[in-house]
Amino acid sequence: MKALIRKDLNWLSLFLGAGLGLITFTLATEGFNEQWSSPWNRWLDVIFPVMWVSGLVFGIFAALREELTRTTEFLLHRPVSPTKIFLVRTFSCLGIVVLWQTIPVLLHLGVATQSDNWPIYHPSKVLEYFALGTPTLCCFCLGYFAGTLPGNPLTRLILGGIVGFPICAITYRLFLPIGDGFESSLLLFVGYHLIVGAILLFAAHGNQTSRNDPDRPLSVRYVLITGGCLVAGGMVATGLGVAPLQDSLQRTLCGLYPRIIESTQGTLLSVTRHNIGRIAVDENHRPVKPQLVIEDKQKSTWSYFHQDREDNRNIRHKWYEINHTRFDGEWRHLGWGSNQSWVAYLHYPDGLITLTTFADRDRGIEPASQTFGKGKGNEPFSAKAKILDSSRSRKQVLIGDPEDGLIWSCHFHGDNPSLVSHSLPDGDRFKDWARQIAPSRSFGLRFWEQDDQPDDEPPSYGIQGHNNLYVYAKSKITVASPEIKEFVRYDREPPVVALTTDPISSQVELRNDRGEVVIRHDYALRTVPEKIVGNLCLLASLLRTPLFQWIGMYPSRDRSNFRDAIIFDPLITGGKRKGLVAGNLAIALLLSFIAHRRLKKMGTDRKRRWLWVFFILLGGLISFILYRFLETNRAHRAVHVLNPDEATPYLIKSA
Amino acid sequence: MTAPSIEFNNVYRHFDSNEVLRGMSLEVKPGEIYALLGRNGCGKSTAIRTLMGFIQPTHGVASLLSVDSQKLTPEHRGRIGYVSEGHRLYSTMRVSDAIAFENGTRPNFRLDEAKKAVARCGLPLRSYIGILSRGQKAQLSLILAASGKPEVLIFDDPALGLDVVMRREFLDAMIDILSDQGASVLFSSHVMTDVERIADRVGILHNGRMIVDATLDDLKRRVERRSLQGSADPDLLRSPSILNIRARRQGMDITFLDLDRETEARFQASGNLSEAQSLNLEELFLDLVTESGPSSLLSEPVGTLS
Numbered sequence: 001m002k003a004l005i006r007k008d009l010n011w012l013s014l015f016l017g018a019g020l021g022l023i024t025f026t027l028a029t030e031g032f033n034e035q036w037s038s039p040w041n042r043w044l045d046v047i048f049p050v051m052w053v054s055g056l057v058f059g060i061f062a063a064l065r066e067e068l069t070r071t072t073e074f075l076l077h078r079p080v081s082p083t084k085i086f087l088v089r090t091f092s093c094l095g096i097v098v099l100w101q102t103i104p105v106l107l108h109l110g111v112a113t114q115s116d117n118w119p120i121y122h123p124s125k126v127l128e129y130f131a132l133g134t135p136t137l138c139c140f141c142l143g144y145f146a147g148t149l150p151g152n153p154l155t156r157l158i159l160g161g162i163v164g165f166p167i168c169a170i171t172y173r174l175f176l177p178i179g180d181g182f183e184s185s186l187l188l189f190v191g192y193h194l195i196v197g198a199i200l201l202f203a204a205h206g207n208q209t210s211r212n213d214p215d216r217p218l219s220v221r222y223v224l225i226t227g228g229c230l231v232a233g234g235m236v237a238t239g240l241g242v243a244p245l246q247d248s249l250q251r252t253l254c255g256l257y258p259r260i261i262e263s264t265q266g267t268l269l270s271v272t273r274h275n276i277g278r279i280a281v282d283e284n285h286r287p288v289k290p291q292l293v294i295e296d297k298q299k300s301t302w303s304y305f306h307q308d309r310e311d312n313r314n315i316r317h318k319w320y321e322i323n324h325t326r327f328d329g330e331w332r333h334l335g336w337g338s339n340q341s342w343v344a345y346l347h348y349p350d351g352l353i354t355l356t357t358f359a360d361r362d363r364g365i366e367p368a369s370q371t372f373g374k375g376k377g378n379e380p381f382s383a384k385a386k387i388l389d390s391s392r393s394r395k396q397v398l399i400g401d402p403e404d405g406l407i408w409s410c411h412f413h414g415d416n417p418s419l420v421s422h423s424l425p426d427g428d429r430f431k432d433w434a435r436q437i438a439p440s441r442s443f444g445l446r447f448w449e450q451d452d453q454p455d456d457e458p459p460s461y462g463i464q465g466h467n468n469l470y471v472y473a474k475s476k477i478t479v480a481s482p483e484i485k486e487f488v489r490y491d492r493e494p495p496v497v498a499l500t501t502d503p504i505s506s507q508v509e510l511r512n513d514r515g516e517v518v519i520r521h522d523y524a525l526r527t528v529p530e531k532i533v534g535n536l537c538l539l540a541s542l543l544r545t546p547l548f549q550w551i552g553m554y555p556s557r558d559r560s561n562f563r564d565a566i567i568f569d570p571l572i573t574g575g576k577r578k579g580l581v582a583g584n585l586a587i588a589l590l591l592s593f594i595a596h597r598r599l600k601k602m603g604t605d606r607k608r609r610w611l612w613v614f615f616i617l618l619g620g621l622i623s624f625i626l627y628r629f630l631e632t633n634r635a636h637r638a639v640h641v642l643n644p645d646e647a648t649p650y651l652i653k654s655a
Numbered sequence: 656m657t658a659p660s661i662e663f664n665n666v667y668r669h670f671d672s673n674e675v676l677r678g679m680s681l682e683v684k685p686g687e688i689y690a691l692l693g694r695n696g697c698g699k700s701t702a703i704r705t706l707m708g709f710i711q712p713t714h715g716v717a718s719l720l721s722v723d724s725q726k727l728t729p730e731h732r733g734r735i736g737y738v739s740e741g742h743r744l745y746s747t748m749r750v751s752d753a754i755a756f757e758n759g760t761r762p763n764f765r766l767d768e769a770k771k772a773v774a775r776c777g778l779p780l781r782s783y784i785g786i787l788s789r790g791q792k793a794q795l796s797l798i799l800a801a802s803g804k805p806e807v808l809i810f811d812d813p814a815l816g817l818d819v820v821m822r823r824e825f826l827d828a829m830i831d832i833l834s835d836q837g838a839s840v841l842f843s844s845h846v847m848t849d850v851e852r853i854a855d856r857v858g859i860l861h862n863g864r865m866i867v868d869a870t871l872d873d874l875k876r877r878v879e880r881r882s883l884q885g886s887a888d889p890d891l892l893r894s895p896s897i898l899n900i901r902a903r904r905q906g907m908d909i910t911f912l913d914l915d916r917e918t919e920a921r922f923q924a925s926g927n928l929s930e931a932q933s934l935n936l937e938e939l940f941l942d943l944v945t946e947s948g949p950s951s952l953l954s955e956p957v958g959t960l961s
Contacts (some may be wrong), residue, residue: 006756006759070741071743076709077735078760079733081728214671215668215669216713650868653867654873
């Protein structure tokens with residue numbers, strides 16, 4: 001075993017050095033201190049993705065090392081079992097991955113203790129750091145697994161991607177707050193990656209020891225393990241691929257569907273016609289005659305489908321947010337200074353603000369941390385205190401506390417950080433934050449998504465009091481204008497109510513302030529464009545995996561959009577559209593029949609045939625594609641031979 | 656009767672639709688040195704890789720030490736030495752590291768003998784393998800394979816890419832190392848002079864099929880070349896004793912196998928048949944595998960793919 005490790009020492013050392021250099025450099029560039037004390041660290045933006053990609057590359061190289069140097073036979077011909085060779089290699093590589101993560105921290109600690117420049121560690125951050133490292137192990141296993149797959153590099157890339165894509169996607173999904181608390185979330189996250197990594201290594205071992213030969217059929221055991229991994233990955237990948245497709249089709253359909261509009265003519269259904277404005281349509285979505293054009297583009301419109309949709313946030317944003325909520329449940333970030341000179345967060349259990357100031361060597365200021373609360377008595381905030389989440393815009397930090405009914409603006413600049421209280425007019429008390437509002441040069445006063453608020457505009461915020469709506473702007477609180485109240489009313493209480501929910505058809509009604517129904521409409525596929533797009537969306541369901549379609553019929557939970565529909569199809573939940581499920585199953589049956597017939601024709605054994613039938617019935621089209629990848633004609637080509645005596649007509653043969 | 660150390664029993668191997676081995680059968684007895692000859696691409700390396708268990712035969716069984724090569728255990732592999740084509744070694748290792756690696760992975764490895772052999776060949780222990788010459792790599796590969804005290808040694812074209820001097824040095828080292836081991840050796844080559852120096856038995860692979868499997872003495876005794884002045888009866892030229900006919904300015908050179916007195920008399924009757932000339936291995940090989948040779952008569956595939 002020592003000899004096997006010593007043999008690999010040169011390139012293992014190279015990877016250890018390169019990985020450590022890269023990770024230490026990334027950590028140092030991002031700021032060691034900030035990474036340990038700020039809840040808004042950049043681990044998921046830069047540091048860990050670097051480690052994960054490094055792990056992936058390392059795994060691929062470790063699997064292909066002998067293939068690249070054409071020394072596979074030199075290694076395998078010696079009296080050492082392939083399993084031992086595999087185990088020695090993988091465990092030494094996994095050791096390197098662990099060192100990648102541990103050594104930079106120890107180095108940092110060593111340097112910090114020597115320089116009196118103590119980092120402000122929070123225990124949860126240390127745990128989080130090591131937890132976030134487990135995907136690196138998983139990525140190494142994925143790289144190793146992909147490197148040992150059969151076929152040419154492109155085939156390996158495709159097959160590896162089919163498994164890797166869902167792993168990454170599930171990794172991302174696991175950042176969502178699934179667990180009840182910090183520890184359970186952490187355990188789930190780490191456990192998932194360790195289990196997936198172990199399965200991938202097990203499959204990689206099978207790949208490596210089975211001596212993949214393109215001219216020989218893969219063993220049934222191999223099909224079971226590696227094929228099973230690929231099918232499982234493929235099933236999740238199918239959901240990941242189909243869900244966005246259906247989502248975009250649904251969005252297109254929503255664009256085609258008429259919207260409800262309030263106009264001088266009353267409440268109408270309308271569709272947008274380019275260069276004309278909106279035109280009124282009847283219940284069958286056809287323009288009313290004579291044509292009625294609604295020119296006022298600024299009028300409020302509603303659509304159940306649009307209101308139901310989440311904000312279209314990009315992944316980076318979401319990861320950022322998830323990191324915050326998942327691993328720092330008790331610590332709510334308030335803000336940070338320019339160049340990250342300070343960071344502040346509110347600790348919910350004790351209700352106090354912790355402000356950490358980082359080293360400013362030019363001014364001789366060392367890192368320091370102080371806690372303070374409201375007013376001179378440093379009174380804690382209540383557990384109901386609500387922070388105006390302005391951290392990303394890095395503008396003013398405001399905290400509203402329903403208990404004392406005051407707004408507290410935080411001033412962390414300079415040497416004397418302080419909190420200034422603001423009370424609402426007419427003795428009203430703070431209830432909640434309304435949406436952030438700001439003037440726009442183009443459209444007058446309007447609401448902004450917080451991320452969209454232009455930097456050159458002074459910020460203003462909506463405040464919901466118990467009696468009225470207010471606007472906080474330029475450190476003053478004033479009563480909101482009727483126009484703003486109107487926006488806020490619609491924003492917070494959607495007037496459109498869905499009676500039935502479905503991604504492509506729904507019955508909705510619009511109520512006025514008195515609660516009377518002013519319009520009721522049954523959204524369904526009526527016009528030709530609507531039918532084309534809607535049916536394409538339905539057809540996309542046939543691509544989904546039969547197993548998940550079958551299970552997905554039973555949950556009573558109604559899903560009305562595709563954003564969370566990676567596994568279960570929202571079109572069929574609650575027993576809707578049984579025909580789609582039947583169609584899906586029929587396709588799987590047909591594909592499994594084709595596969596079975598082909599394998600039988602090629603003279604393969606029963607186990608192999610029925611294994612593939614099982615996989616295809618579970619996974620549908622994706623399993624069939626994988627089956628075609630793995631069970632090639634070349635591997636199953638029959639050879640007819642003569643008996644030895646007839647087959648070797650030697651010209652010269654001596655005893 | 657002792658079991659053969661190496662055995663191919665009707666081995667077929669195809670790569671996609673290309674048949675590389677077609678019913679190959681041979682045996683190497685204990686202590687025998689067997690040379691597998693053939694042109695480039697005739698299937699020598701495929702045969703050896705099949706024998707080592709690196710690839711599976713499409714049909715048939717290749718055995719090493721009476722064990723199916725697909726079922727070789729580490730214990731069996733410890734009794735086998737192997738030098739791959741091109742002498743593939745870890746180029747980032749030093750010579751001393753390579754010896755230490757072999758010593759660490761082979762229970763029977765004779766470290767002292769390996770070091771002595773390295774010194775005898777003048778290989779610098781501290782040099783990286785990547786910067787060694789081809790000849791030095793070949794010598795090192797041989798030393799590493801032979802120092803494991805193997806019962807069977809398998810070389811895949813060990814002299815490939817070596818110039819005449821290097822080849823001679825390599826061969827001397829091989830003879831030196833093997834002289835007192837008594838191991839069975841199977842090596843592939845297309846350098847006939849090397850084969851004549853060390854082989855006991857020769858097999859010729861042509862288009863994936865064994866056309867010759869004989870001892871060198873037997874070949875020399877049974878095969879002869881004669882010149883015929885004048886023309887011969889076409890029926891006579893179709894005699895099964897004729898291996899090859901080459902036209903000459905006034906007649907032809909005929910290579911005979913097991914020429915009997917009756918056939919000889921008939922040729923004498925049709926023209927002036929010269930005295931028998933002995934053939935060296937290279938000439939025999941050329942007579943057997945060139946287009947005009949008898950192998951072209953056997954070009955019909957033995958096995959067919961469907």
